[in-house]
Amino acid sequence: MEATKSIFIQGEWLESESEETLTVVNPATGDQAGIVGFGDGRDADKAIDAAHAAFASWSQLTARERSKYLYNLYELVRNHRDELAELISLEMGKPLREAKGEVLGAADNFMWYAEEAKRVYGDTVPSSVSNKRIMVLRQPVGVVAAITPWNFPVNMAARKLAPALAAGCTVVWKPAEGTPLSAIRLFQLFEQAGFPKGVVNMVVGKPESIGQAFIDNPKVRKIAFTGSTRVGKLLMEGAAKQVKRVSMELGGHAPFIVFDDANLDAAVEGLFESKFRNCGQMCISANRLYVHEAVVESFTEKLVERLKKAKVGDGRKKDTEIGPLVNERGLNKVLDHIRDAMSQGARVAHGGSRLTDGDYGNGFFIEPTVLVEANEEMKIVYEETFGPVIPVIAFKDEASVVTMANNSNYGLAAYAYSENVSRCFRMAEQLEYGIVGINDGSPTQTQAPFGGMKESGIGREGGVYGMDGFLETKFVSITV
Ligand code: ADP
Numbered sequence: 001m002e003a004t005k006s007i008f009i010q011g012e013w014l015e016s017e018s019e020e021t022l023t024v025v026n027p028a029t030g031d032q033a034g035i036v037g038f039g040d041g042r043d044a045d046k047a048i049d050a051a052h053a054a055f056a057s058w059s060q061l062t063a064r065e066r067s068k069y070l071y072n073l074y075e076l077v078r079n080h081r082d083e084l085a086e087l088i089s090l091e092m093g094k095p096l097r098e099a100k101g102e103v104l105g106a107a108d109n110f111m112w113y114a115e116e117a118k119r120v121y122g123d124t125v126p127s128s129v130s131n132k133r134i135m136v137l138r139q140p141v142g143v144v145a146a147i148t149p150w151n152f153p154v155n156m157a158a159r160k161l162a163p164a165l166a167a168g169c170t171v172v173w174k175p176a177e178g179t180p181l182s183a184i185r186l187f188q189l190f191e192q193a194g195f196p197k198g199v200v201n202m203v204v205g206k207p208e209s210i211g212q213a214f215i216d217n218p219k220v221r222k223i224a225f226t227g228s229t230r231v232g233k234l235l236m237e238g239a240a241k242q243v244k245r246v247s248m249e250l251g252g253h254a255p256f257i258v259f260d261d262a263n264l265d266a267a268v269e270g271l272f273e274s275k276f277r278n279c280g281q282m283c284i285s286a287n288r289l290y291v292h293e294a295v296v297e298s299f300t301e302k303l304v305e306r307l308k309k310a311k312v313g314d315g316r317k318k319d320t321e322i323g324p325l326v327n328e329r330g331l332n333k334v335l336d337h338i339r340d341a342m343s344q345g346a347r348v349a350h351g352g353s354r355l356t357d358g359d360y361g362n363g364f365f366i367e368p369t370v371l372v373e374a375n376e377e378m379k380i381v382y383e384e385t386f387g388p389v390i391p392v393i394a395f396k397d398e399a400s401v402v403t404m405a406n407n408s409n410y411g412l413a414a415y416a417y418s419e420n421v422s423r424c425f426r427m428a429e430q431l432e433y434g435i436v437g438i439n440d441g442s443p444t445q446t447q448a449p450f451g452g453m454k455e456s457g458i459g460r461e462g463g464v465y466g467m468d469g470f471l472e473t474k475f476v477s478i479t480v
Helices: 041-060 063-079 081-092 096-119 155-167 180-193 207-216 229-240 264-280 296-309 328-343 358-362 398-406 421-430
Strands: 007-009 012-014 020-025 032-038 123-125 132-140 143-147 170-174 200-203 220-226 245-249 254-258 286-292 347-350 369-372 389-395 413-417 435-438 471-479
Touching: 007 041, 007 180, 020 180, 032 081, 032 180, 041 132, 041 143, 041 170, 041 200, 041 207, 063 081, 063 096, 063 155, 063 180, 081 096, 081 180, 096 155, 143 155, 143 207, 155 170, 155 220, 170 207, 180 200, 207 220, 207 229, 220 229, 229 245, 254 264, 254 398, 264 286, 264 296, 264 389, 264 413, 286 296, 286 398, 296 347, 296 369, 296 389, 328 347, 328 369, 328 389, 389 398, 398 421, 413 421, 421 435
Parallel strands: 143 170, 143 220, 170 200, 220 245, 254 286, 254 413, 286 389, 369 389, 413 435
Antiparallel strands: 007 012, 007 200, 020 032, 123 132, 132 471, 347 369
């Protein structure tokens, strides 16, 4: 099989400088899903040059003109929803229904920022000196280097590229190694949307080498990253050398709290969304379940009943609710968290094992798992699991559960279920997380700010907030 070109620079599809290739594997079957070019820092530098050369003209277009391209892209992505979704499901395993939702989410971002481009307002500020005027301009930061993970391969790109382009920045994107096929298809749509040459560029390739080019090349003014906290810290350290702007969407370890006054059925559905969607491979996935001691038994029973009905399988099959894990490394981490918890006294209430019978044996499948009698010593209660396993901890009162919930280096998402409106407000205010779902297990929307506190990141994506990271604020003082 010939390698598909995966490097797009200055409007051209190119071979990688290294001439290396990458084989993409379907995690549901172990079969080869494709072979693509695999570049490195040399390709990244070429792409940065192209983006840099295109910046002057792109940033000087009117916002209405930039908006037109984004709107074209919105329509193309919407119209190619099924094709993009099938590629996502093929290369990283998520159920087709979810993949289609992701593609529509991406399209929605392109539309949102097609609109937002037109609303980058400045200010005039009253002066303290009678013959001076203060004017505040908002201008694009320059060339943006974007790095994204495999878990939402299309929408993570949209959430960075759409606001960057709307603001007037030009872009070099490095997708994840696991998901180049949907990235290539998305970029073919960028090409079709008619963006001027050099405005958007893509390099699939070696992460360290490309990351280093993004750090070292002074033409890159901003690094926008979604991925692990470990890599985020490396990029922040590197970016510090030239004081590059960064925005970081990093790991999470979400507490999910169920009070004794909660609607338990709604809480089970919310937890299912938060923990088992995308096979638990989301930075906002619940990673710790705290249930009030008065309802812990009945809640766990309801949860297990729900999981018994969940069909695990190839994401491309119609009835699949939970797909495979993305790769063997991901699977081994999840199994390690289960073993570690059990060795410290946790009990399996449901699941607990890799699925190996028949077709399952070729993929990276695991049963959705509930671990009861968990405690704070277990890895799963403080390390990000990224899989369909939830540990249950019983709690006695509100104050103690807030303390436990906030006891984390992460601060991305938290969830609380209660029918008591005062308690809901207290949770909204006291949980130290960038996103709080109150009676809501699936809180993301295009227009809402998405991002974390503490080691979960810096900056926000989404809506009007998502523009900030791609704009500089310039103060102009005028003597009249
Ligand atoms: P995950 O474990 O979820 O794959 P990573 O943080 O390793 O999370 O990956 C997220 C993205 O960061 C991917 O596109 C990956 O290729 C990229 N990446 C990994 N290591 C580096 C690095 N040293 N420099 C730049 N990007 C990197």
